[in-house]
Amino acid sequence: MKTYYNPEDLKKFGNISEFEPNLAKKFFDYYGEVFKEGALTAREKSLIALAVAHAVQCPYCIDAYTSDTMEKGCDEQQIMEAVHVASAIKGGATLVHGVQMMNKYKELSM
Amino acid sequence: MNTKSLLSQKHQLSSTKSQVDFLEDSTLTKFSEKLIQQNLFPLTPIPLEVFQVNIGKMCNQVCKHCHVDAGPDRKEIMTRETMQLCIDAIKVSGATTVDLTGGAPEMNPDFRWFVEELSILGKKIIVRCNLTIIVANKKYNDLPEFFKKHKVEIVSSLPYFTASKTDSQRGDGVFEKSIQALGMLNSVGYSKKESGLILNLVYNPSGAFLPSDQSSLEKEFKLKLKSLYDIDFNNLFAITNLPISRFLEFLVNSGNYDNYMEKLINAYNPIAAENVMCRNTLSISWNGFIYDCDFNQMLEMKIDVEEKRQHISNFEINGINQRRIKTNQHCFGCTAGSGSSCSGNVA
Ligand code: SF4
Ligand code: SF4
Numbered sequence: 001m002k003t004y005y006n007p008e009d010l011k012k013f014g015n016i017s018e019f020e021p022n023l024a025k026k027f028f029d030y031y032g033e034v035f036k037e038g039a040l041t042a043r044e045k046s047l048i049a050l051a052v053a054h055a056v057q058c059p060y061c062i063d064a065y066t067s068d069t070m071e072k073g074c075d076e077q078q079i080m081e082a083v084h085v086a087s088a089i090k091g092g093a094t095l096v097h098g099v100q101m102m103n104k105y106k107e108l109s110m
Numbered sequence: 111m112n113t114k115s116l117l118s119q120k121h122q123l124s125s126t127k128s129q130v131d132f133l134e135d136s137t138l139t140k141f142s143e144k145l146i147q148q149n150l151f152p153l154t155p156i157p158l159e160v161f162q163v164n165i166g167k168m169c170n171q172v173c174k175h176c177h178v179d180a181g182p183d184r185k186e187i188m189t190r191e192t193m194q195l196c197i198d199a200i201k202v203s204g205a206t207t208v209d210l211t212g213g214a215p216e217m218n219p220d221f222r223w224f225v226e227e228l229s230i231l232g233k234k235i236i237v238r239c240n241l242t243i244i245v246a247n248k249k250y251n252d253l254p255e256f257f258k259k260h261k262v263e264i265v266s267s268l269p270y271f272t273a274s275k276t277d278s279q280r281g282d283g284v285f286e287k288s289i290q291a292l293g294m295l296n297s298v299g300y301s302k303k304e305s306g307l308i309l310n311l312v313y314n315p316s317g318a319f320l321p322s323d324q325s326s327l328e329k330e331f332k333l334k335l336k337s338l339y340d341i342d343f344n345n346l347f348a349i350t351n352l353p354i355s356r357f358l359e360f361l362v363n364s365g366n367y368d369n370y371m372e373k374l375i376n377a378y379n380p381i382a383a384e385n386v387m388c389r390n391t392l393s394i395s396w397n398g399f400i401y402d403c404d405f406n407q408m409l410e411m412k413i414d415v416e417e418k419r420q421h422i423s424n425f426e427i428n429g430i431n432q433r434r435i436k437t438n439q440h441c442f443g444c445t446a447g448s449g450s451s452c453s454g455n456v457a
Contacts, residue, residue, distance in 0.1 A: 041326060068317070071321065071322045073330060075270065
């Protein structure tokens with residue numbers, strides 16, 4: 001294996017059932033249900049998935065949900081805005097811990 | 111963006127034989143195998159409904175995905191004589207709808223004559239209008255009135271409700287002109303309540319991916335076109351790009367071919383296969399040859415009847431109704447997901 005990530009592996013996602021079929025089935029059924037049109041549209045869910053894919057930095061999910069959002073009619077501006085949402089939350093989550101750091105700093109300072 | 115057809119670039123894929131060879135040269139699942147699995151091979155026709163006539167490859171646009179390889183440099187257009195042969199055939203064919211396409215069919219000098227004659231026959235007439243032709247030249251500005259007079263149903267491509275996505279597929283400035291033309295169609299009554307004038311739009315993906323759910327796209331298009339441009343339309347047809355001609359060239363050049371074919375094959379839908387449009391449609395080329403559909407026409411896969419019956423001058427409906435439909439790998443484009451036809455989803 002030359003790299004840890006191989007794009008071809010994305011197509012083999014379903015193969016995880018080879019080692020443990022019951023849990024895999026439960027997971028894929030659940031996954032399918034989650035992405036169905038509901039109170040949120042399938043398109044909105046796909047954009048959320050794309051943003052989360054960036055936050056967890058999963059190349060498989062970025063590949064899959066870039067295609068999926070395009071198929072669902074999103075344009076480049078919309079998908080980039082989704083990525084910025086992920087970025088803002090990740091950045092914000094880092095920065096808000098600055099308050100904790102400041103608390104500690106103040107606690108230790110004379 | 112390229113402004114020339116594959117033919118005038120002398121591109122290898124402008125030859126239909128090299129396209130067919132390319133499509134067949136693969137280890138991917140064969141379309142015929144899929145049909146065999148569901149006892150649908152060979153595909154056979156149901157009663158004819160739509161008589162589609164491609165009246166020429168000449169077009170004012172050079173869209174990247176065009177399966178006709180149309181453009182201003184294509185001079186092949188149907189003569190009035192061949193149109194007359196089509197009219198004679200339509201009368202005995204049993205078809206209820208005549209669907210005129212191109213290129214830009216309006217650029218054929220006998221287009222208006224043809225529509226007038228068809229209108230006398232009392233058939234439903236569909237014109238696949240690329241919109242920009244209406245504003246391309248003064249002589250076309252009255253097309254909306256002409257269409258209205260003959261109660262022509264308009265079907266027009268608009269890949270997206272933004273300029274960037276539309277123009278990247280159809281050419282610079284196409285979006286703006288399309289919106290202008292849609293406004294002109296609306297103002298003569300198209301898509302207005304009780305006018306009875308139908309204006310349908312066609313969405314096709316601007317790249318190597320499949321279209322999504324037709325009804326959600328339609329909702330989104332309606333909302334956006336109304337709020338941003340005050341445009342109304344009736345239905346949105348979501349169409350899959352078939353891997354032939356310029357779209358095939360794009361797939362090959364961009365390295366997307368294998369993945370795209372796999373996507374189409376994985377999305378094969380048996381219900382869509384039962385309803386593919388070639389079963390109730392015939393397609394006539396500019397020079398009068400008969401095909402199962404516009405895609406087979408572009409691959410020069412003539413209808414499977416006696417050779418002399420393959421031309422409109424020898425039209426014989428009984429043999430045609432008993433033919434076997436010719437299929438190949440490109441047909442996976444009609445059976446993916448909810449299926450695809452000139453009127454959108456089929457499943
Ligand atoms: S897709 Fe239609 S408008 Fe575009 S070049 Fe082809 S025939 Fe012309
Ligand atoms: S490409 Fe033509 S022949 Fe093939 S399935 Fe589609 S309509 Fe039928």
